[in-house]
Amino acid sequence: MHKPILHAAGRLVVTLLLTIHLAAQDTPQRSREVHTTGAELSSAARALQQGDLNRAEQILRLVLQREPKNARAHHLLGLAYFQRGEVTLAEAELRTAASSTPVPASVSYDYGVVLISQNKFQEAAPQLERAVKLDPKDALALLFLGRAYHELNYSRKANQLFQRAVQIDPNVRDGYYHLGFSFKSLGDRADAEKYLRMELERDPDHALARYEIADIEYEKGNYDAALEAVTRSVRNPGIRAKSLYLRGKIFLRQQRIEDARQSFLKAVETSPDMADSYFQLSMIARGQGDTETAEKYLARYKEIKERQQNSAMASGVVKQ
Numbered sequence: 001m002h003k004p005i006l007h008a009a010g011r012l013v014v015t016l017l018l019t020i021h022l023a024a025q026d027t028p029q030r031s032r033e034v035h036t037t038g039a040e041l042s043s044a045a046r047a048l049q050q051g052d053l054n055r056a057e058q059i060l061r062l063v064l065q066r067e068p069k070n071a072r073a074h075h076l077l078g079l080a081y082f083q084r085g086e087v088t089l090a091e092a093e094l095r096t097a098a099s100s101t102p103v104p105a106s107v108s109y110d111y112g113v114v115l116i117s118q119n120k121f122q123e124a125a126p127q128l129e130r131a132v133k134l135d136p137k138d139a140l141a142l143l144f145l146g147r148a149y150h151e152l153n154y155s156r157k158a159n160q161l162f163q164r165a166v167q168i169d170p171n172v173r174d175g176y177y178h179l180g181f182s183f184k185s186l187g188d189r190a191d192a193e194k195y196l197r198m199e200l201e202r203d204p205d206h207a208l209a210r211y212e213i214a215d216i217e218y219e220k221g222n223y224d225a226a227l228e229a230v231t232r233s234v235r236n237p238g239i240r241a242k243s244l245y246l247r248g249k250i251f252l253r254q255q256r257i258e259d260a261r262q263s264f265l266k267a268v269e270t271s272p273d274m275a276d277s278y279f280q281l282s283m284i285a286r287g288q289g290d291t292e293t294a295e296k297y298l299a300r301y302k303e304i305k306e307r308q309q310n311s312a313m314a315s316g317v318v319k320q
Helices: 007-025 032-049 053-066 071-084 087-098 105-117 121-134 139-151 155-168 175-185 189-202 207-220 223-233 237-253 257-270 275-287 291-315
Strands: none
Touching: 032 053, 032 071, 053 071, 071 087, 071 105, 087 105, 105 121, 105 139, 121 139, 139 155, 139 175, 155 175, 175 189, 175 207, 189 207, 207 223, 207 237, 223 237, 237 257, 237 275, 257 275, 275 291
């Protein structure tokens, strides 16, 4: 289940600003150096909020030169890297911040979000668990924790977390989408469609919800409705390949063989490792009597599937 998480960065800036301003005020008897550090951290947070990442980094590096173990400075620097797209560096800084004690909920949340952005769901889950334990009413933390567990194939636990998130905040971003998707994964098509359509009511351009509705309509045999929905989701670059694949399957059901073939070809052009598209292309070629092309596509399909299975075994993820 894929969903952009860039919106999380804005939430992180606000959280960190609150954390830093509160921390800068909590001990009136600070030394001059500590007062200076607090002011610098506040300035760095403001720079982050304003999008001045270079200024924020400059300030934070000065702080860390004096205080290499300053957890808040590492936290903010990790956020700066994250906003800049340097996710590996962001992870390293947030890992350092999370090694301090006590660990604020915001650090655990931010670290978990960065890990999810790298598909490190096994590592993200305990960080987000800690964030939720410290702040049980944090709908976004519940949502991201649900995402981590869903990707780890703990589907029922993920569904419960998504339900908690939307109960706490019905407007939490992508909440109904994730809840609908999790119901779909559990085989509950009625509730899946209900929540996915609720997401589309508030965001008609939600491409992922539109794609899942298309898939449900396809499963129900409503091919015209499925085609209408998937044609809109094809426009989204993040899900273009799988939308093209679904569109190809719809065309096959409508006996539009050449349209299906072209859609599968576009799918593998967009995502060369889309194994199922190669399988469909193989079947189409075989049906047209082109055995050589069919075998070529089938070999590619088997190669990709074997690689994916080996990768899954290496990751140690077991379906629950």
